[in-house]
Amino acid sequence: MTHDHSSSGIGASATAKLSVTHVSKGFSSVNGQVVKAIGDANLSIAEGEFAAFIGPSGCGKSTLLYMIAGFERPTSGTVAMNGHSIDRPRPDRGIVFQEYVLFPWLTVEGNIRFGLDVQNRRDAVSDERVRHLISVVGLTGFENAYPHTLSGGMQQRVAIARALAYDPEVLLMDEPFGALDAQTKRRLINDFIRVWEESRKTVVFVTHSVEEALLLADKVYLFSARPSTIKQVFEVNLPRPRDITAPQFIELEKALLESLDEEVSKMMA
Amino acid sequence: MRLTMDTLRFCGPILFALAVWEGCSHLGLVSPILVPPPSAVFANILRLMHSDDGEMPVLLSHTLISFGRIFAGYGLAAVLCTGLGLLMGINRTIDAFFNPIITVLMPIPTLAWVPIVILWLGMSNATIIFVIFLAGMFPIIYNSAAGVRGISKKQLWAAEIMGATHHKIFFKVLLPGALPQIITGHILAVSNGWRALVGAEMLAGSGWGLGYMIFDARTFMDTETVYSGIVMIALLGLLIEKGLFSPLQHYTIERWGTVRAG
Ligand SMILES: Nc1ncnc2c1ncn2[C@@H]1O[C@H](COP(=O)(O)OP(=O)(O)OP(=O)(O)O)[C@@H](O)[C@H]1O
Numbered sequence: 286m287t288h289d290h291s292s293s294g295i296g297a298s299a300t301a302k303l304s305v306t307h308v309s310k311g312f313s314s315v316n317g318q319v320v321k322a323i324g325d326a327n328l329s330i331a332e333g334e335f336a337a338f339i340g341p342s343g344c345g346k347s348t349l350l351y352m353i354a355g356f357e358r359p360t361s362g363t364v365a366m367n368g369h370s371i372d373r374p375r376p377d378r379g380i381v382f383q384e385y386v387l388f389p390w391l392t393v394e395g396n397i398r399f400g401l402d403v404q405n406r407r408d409a410v411s412d413e414r415v416r417h418l419i420s421v422v423g424l425t426g427f428e429n430a431y432p433h434t435l436s437g438g439m440q441q442r443v444a445i446a447r448a449l450a451y452d453p454e455v456l457l458m459d460e461p462f463g464a465l466d467a468q469t470k471r472r473l474i475n476d477f478i479r480v481w482e483e484s485r486k487t488v489v490f491v492t493h494s495v496e497e498a499l500l501l502a503d504k505v506y507l508f509s510a511r512p513s514t515i516k517q518v519f520e521v522n523l524p525r526p527r528d529i530t531a532p533q534f535i536e537l538e539k540a541l542l543e544s545l546d547e548e549v550s551k552m553m554a
Numbered sequence: 555m556r557l558t559m560d561t562l563r564f565c566g567p568i569l570f571a572l573a574v575w576e577g578c579s580h581l582g583l584v585s586p587i588l589v590p591p592p593s594a595v596f597a598n599i600l601r602l603m604h605s606d607d608g609e610m611p612v613l614l615s616h617t618l619i620s621f622g623r624i625f626a627g628y629g630l631a632a633v634l635c636t637g638l639g640l641l642m643g644i645n646r647t648i649d650a651f652f653n654p655i656i657t658v659l660m661p662i663p664t665l666a667w668v669p670i671v672i673l674w675l676g677m678s679n680a681t682i683i684f685v686i687f688l689a690g691m692f693p694i695i696y697n698s699a700a701g702v703r704g705i706s707k708k709q710l711w712a713a714e715i716m717g718a719t720h721h722k723i724f725f726k727v728l729l730p731g732a733l734p735q736i737i738t739g740h741i742l743a744v745s746n747g748w749r750a751l752v753g754a755e756m757l758a759g760s761g762w763g764l765g766y767m768i769f770d771a772r773t774f775m776d777t778e779t780v781y782s783g784i785v786m787i788a789l790l791g792l793l794i795e796k797g798l799f800s801p802l803q804h805y806t807i808e809r810w811g812t813v814r815a816g
């Protein structure tokens with residue numbers, strides 16, 4: 286179920302929704318030294334694929350996600366969507382951050398409508414879409430609440446609805462459940478699977494949690510220690526909702542954890 | 555009910571301080587000339603607010619003229635400097651140009667400008683208004699710029715990826731995001747404005763204004779009128795705070811939770 290993914294050819298696949306080809310990324314630090322976060326990343330994500338990025342802390346998962354978003358540019362190599370090189374953030378993508386990053390001056394509904402509003406798309410269809418989203422993410426009754434009055438879990442529901450409301454082709458998520466307690470997290474994951482199954486959008490999901498990755502993703506991309514490459518890709522061919530006690534699940538979890546631990550200890554060294 | 559409680563809580567300590575002051579006066583602990591009792595000051599205010607011949611009472615005239623000057627000087631600073639501050643927060647080039655100039659000018663006490671402004675504009679209303687403008691300029695620019703710089707990169711990224719243009723980012727993200735600091739700048743501008751007003755009216759007073767009235771009464775040792783002027787300034791300051799800034803904060807940043815409610 287796993288295969289080596291260090292060859293570069295796959296990244297250039299023409300049918301890919303997202304392709305990352307020989308991407309490197311360095312940051313210059315204060316004292317002028319260059320930190321090479323990503324060494325040579327290659328991957329391609331198919332239309333409708335739920336992809337998870339996992340790897341040791343500081344290996345460049347967020348950095349690669351931000352390059353796909355168009356917030357950052359690669360030092361070398363190309364990041365492309367639908368075969369076109371990504372040059373800046375555009376509304377064909379949506380983002381969810383770990384820290385929610387809602388607009389505190391807008392109500393729940395105002396936040397969710399933000400994308401539609403700034404794109405001047407206010408009509409019956411979009412109104413209906415917003416109403417539907419509010420209900421599927423479980424925020425009915427809170428439309429007029431301000432974000433600071435909501436719990437962390439509810440704020441993240443708003444952030445997810447906000448990113449989906451304007452119907453982007455790709456949803457990018459940077460540890461969206463990382464700040465939540467285990468209980469809230471489990472409920473949110475289940476709800477999110479339901480929401481995702483309605484549209485089956487392409488998702489790139491960064492996480493620290495092996496379990497989270499295996500519960501959600503079609504493919505798990507394991508990053509190596511810095512300067513990172515994609516060390517391994519794990520395919521998860523299990524029907525959703527997944528059972529964390531199923532033998533195949535446990536087997537995958539074990540393999541993934543082992544491989545991840547290897548990279549984490551390299552990072553510590 | 556809530557309002558009367560708030561009013562009580564606010565006025566209680568002030569009334570207490572006034573009562574102590576009144577008591578000290580009557581016990582002869584302080585000189586009735588240098589520190590006249592509050593009752594005498596309020597009686598004086600009533601007297602100055604009274605007019606027999608149908609003309610406007612003098613205290614009211616002084617007050618309205620001072621208020622008008624504050625309004626004009628602060629209003630000018632609010633309109634011109636909020637925009638400049640926000641632009642400096644957004645654009646590095648604009649900031650690089652104005653920042654050194656502002657850094658050099660900011661420590662100069664506003665009143666040091668008065669003699670120069672008198673040379674430019676004469677002993678006129680324009681001089682006083684301009685000095686109030688100067689007093690309001692720096693806090694507004696500085697705080698507005700800082701407000702924009704405090705907005706998180708991720709908030710801007712989120713707006714951008716959702717398709718917001720520069721124009722929309724300005725009005726829908728930067729402006730509301732910087733509002734807590736913008737309001738702080740404006741509150742400081744008004745309070746600096748009052749200080750500058752009193753000084754400028756003393757130096758360039760054209761016969762009117764609370765600052766002029768205080769200065770004039772002092773030369774006649776009319777301390778009750780001096781205190782009356784001070785009380786009017788305090789009341790006007792309170793009026794602006796409770797009538798303008800408090801409601802503005804209440805309906806925006808307190809409701810949004812971007813500042814703690816007071
Ligand atoms: N703006 C930046 N300036 C300098 N260095 C940066 C910047 N952004 C990221 N880095 C560095 O790049 C490396 C990768 O960072 P990144 O945030 O992508 O890691 P990550 O895999 O998301 O880590 P985590 O799992 O802890 O979130 C880190 O060493 C980080 O210090």
Ligand SMILES: [Mg+2]
Pocket residue numbers: 346347348459
């Ligand atoms: Mg990260």
